[in-house]
Amino acid sequence: MTGRVLLSLALLALAGPAWAEMPGTCQVAEQLIERDFALPHVTRAIAAKQLDILVVGAGSSLLPGPAGIKNAYPARLQAALAELLPGVTVNVTTDVMARRTAAQMVKSLRPALATNKPALMIWQTGTVDAMQSIDNDQFKAALDHGINLAHSAGADVVLINAQYSPRTESMIALGAYAEIMRWVALQQEVPVFDRFSIMKLWGDLGTFDLYSATKKLDIAEHVHDCIGRLLASLVIESAKPDMPHAESGRQQ
Amino acid sequence: MAPVSTERDLRLDLFRGIALWLIFLDHIPSNAVSWITIRNYGFSDATEIFVFISGYTAAFVYGRAMREHGFIVASARVLKRAWQIYVAHVFLFAIYLAEIAYVAHSFSNPLFTEEMGVLDFLQNPDVTILQALLLKFKPVNMDVLPLYIVLLLWFPPMLWLLLRSPSFALVGSAGIYALTWWFDWSIPAYPNGVWVFNPFAWQLLFVFGAWCALGGAQRLSRWANSRVVIGLAAAYLLFAFCIAMTWYFPRLAVFVPHFVAEAIYPIDKTNLDVLRIVHFLSLAVITVWFVPRSWPALQSRIFWPAIVCGQHSLEIFCLGVFLAFAGHFVFTEVSNRLLTHVIVSVVGIAIMVGVAAMVSWYKRVERQGPGPRPPSIKPGYAGGDA
Numbered sequence: 001m002t003g004r005v006l007l008s009l010a011l012l013a014l015a016g017p018a019w020a021e022m023p024g025t026c027q028v029a030e031q032l033i034e035r036d037f038a039l040p041h042v043t044r045a046i047a048a049k050q051l052d053i054l055v056v057g058a059g060s061s062l063l064p065g066p067a068g069i070k071n072a073y074p075a076r077l078q079a080a081l082a083e084l085l086p087g088v089t090v091n092v093t094t095d096v097m098a099r100r101t102a103a104q105m106v107k108s109l110r111p112a113l114a115t116n117k118p119a120l121m122i123w124q125t126g127t128v129d130a131m132q133s134i135d136n137d138q139f140k141a142a143l144d145h146g147i148n149l150a151h152s153a154g155a156d157v158v159l160i161n162a163q164y165s166p167r168t169e170s171m172i173a174l175g176a177y178a179e180i181m182r183w184v185a186l187q188q189e190v191p192v193f194d195r196f197s198i199m200k201l202w203g204d205l206g207t208f209d210l211y212s213a214t215k216k217l218d219i220a221e222h223v224h225d226c227i228g229r230l231l232a233s234l235v236i237e238s239a240k241p242d243m244p245h246a247e248s249g250r251q252q
Numbered sequence: 253m254a255p256v257s258t259e260r261d262l263r264l265d266l267f268r269g270i271a272l273w274l275i276f277l278d279h280i281p282s283n284a285v286s287w288i289t290i291r292n293y294g295f296s297d298a299t300e301i302f303v304f305i306s307g308y309t310a311a312f313v314y315g316r317a318m319r320e321h322g323f324i325v326a327s328a329r330v331l332k333r334a335w336q337i338y339v340a341h342v343f344l345f346a347i348y349l350a351e352i353a354y355v356a357h358s359f360s361n362p363l364f365t366e367e368m369g370v371l372d373f374l375q376n377p378d379v380t381i382l383q384a385l386l387l388k389f390k391p392v393n394m395d396v397l398p399l400y401i402v403l404l405l406w407f408p409p410m411l412w413l414l415l416r417s418p419s420f421a422l423v424g425s426a427g428i429y430a431l432t433w434w435f436d437w438s439i440p441a442y443p444n445g446v447w448v449f450n451p452f453a454w455q456l457l458f459v460f461g462a463w464c465a466l467g468g469a470q471r472l473s474r475w476a477n478s479r480v481v482i483g484l485a486a487a488y489l490l491f492a493f494c495i496a497m498t499w500y501f502p503r504l505a506v507f508v509p510h511f512v513a514e515a516i517y518p519i520d521k522t523n524l525d526v527l528r529i530v531h532f533l534s535l536a537v538i539t540v541w542f543v544p545r546s547w548p549a550l551q552s553r554i555f556w557p558a559i560v561c562g563q564h565s566l567e568i569f570c571l572g573v574f575l576a577f578a579g580h581f582v583f584t585e586v587s588n589r590l591l592t593h594v595i596v597s598v599v600g601i602a603i604m605v606g607v608a609a610m611v612s613w614y615k616r617v618e619r620q621g622p623g624p625r626p627p628s629i630k631p632g633y634a635g636g637d638a
Contacts, residue, residue, distance in 0.1 A: 167584055
């Protein structure tokens, strides 16, 4: 773990382009963003100036409170993308409900994809499956099924893995589920937004105090804002849009 | 077949002791010090070492009992051991309940509302505690002892067979392993899923350990010492190391050819993937090459702390699980700085060594004094631990 932090810092020192407007707090995790797989539908959608995204998720895609929807990462992603893609209409819709396993989310996927016709489905899953220790093969089958549904509906897919939650770490065995997700993503050539490692890095570096027993929302809102921005960074760097002004946000 | 040596191989205690330390370090979530443990550098981890050596020592201790006192007496001793482990497991579960109840009561960060749902089982303790007693509900990191219990329950007939026809027993064990993969045999868990360590698969390593103890190691030694095997083992360890690096630095994953990834993933810990077995065997071959049985340093003070822990593995294993809970508690309640991780890890291991020394002393005193046990049982011999 420490090795990873040190390497991260080393890479950070070497980091070339960085988002000028991204707060330093988020930026520290920039190099954990994957850029290995293309998002062809997103590339085309950006070229056509209309990017529709569907976020499918469970409780960790939500924030409580009256401003919860506005401050949770799906809305922050929309704001970040709109900023980075001037001239492109970015529209993020959500199908988010707490306590859903991957298989439960797949059930509502077909209508959600048909209604929204997104170019990209961002799928946050794995936490509830780990908490309920869903059978590994069933979890893998649900992931494959969901990704195939999205692909056949003409959408690219980005997976988001579980949060790093230090207090409950000794109670939820995320390991196997994270590995299955990584493996399915590799097979299906789909990027994973490694939320766990990113938040872990923030925790290790003291960027955010994730141990805090606070009932207040400020840290949670910051974390979601950063996740939204980093997701936007993953989407754009994977889609590599052919737009000169898409690069305009990347000045040092 | 008679065992080749009646003298205990100190390497077993040494490496079981080290495995216990590594399990402790790995069980503290997010422990920075755990990057030194072997699971980060290859496919297998300390669990394989622990299960293999436990099989080895079980055959060593109970094999002699079975030859000297017969099947019934030896079986009774094995079952008594299984009972002790069950009691230890339930004790650890009680500590786990205390920890989780505290967290449920004191923590409510809105960022982690979803994750806190894991504490919901506190709302129906009737079901949960019953399922825990039935070994179906097992909290995180409390899967090794139930595996050990099942392996011991099944050990008397296996040992009987091992003493009569070791090769047949080993082939039978491998057959069960193969059938497990073929038919997806498993033990159901509560509320969902299956046992984290599938006993039908992991028994292979336990029986292999037992087989080695009953003369198999001697038979293998010519193979294990050949240059070809050592070279292959080293090459495999290097391969596993390279693959492991791609887990930590995902950018390196692009260098793994697709067909290699297709072939190796997912590496199944539950069913003891063949890749893990081969990795463990490679480690064993290299280790035996570097550390011969007669290595004088084994008698030195440097290795005494690990050896004494390995000689009292049940006590020290349970203590390690408890200390891991306590260590995580220190991280959450006191400090999560790197220095704290180092201190918690070092102090934890020091406590394990201290307690092992105390247990060792007590067993020696008990053996010398007028006790109810006949000396022929030699309870403290080989630590008495299987």
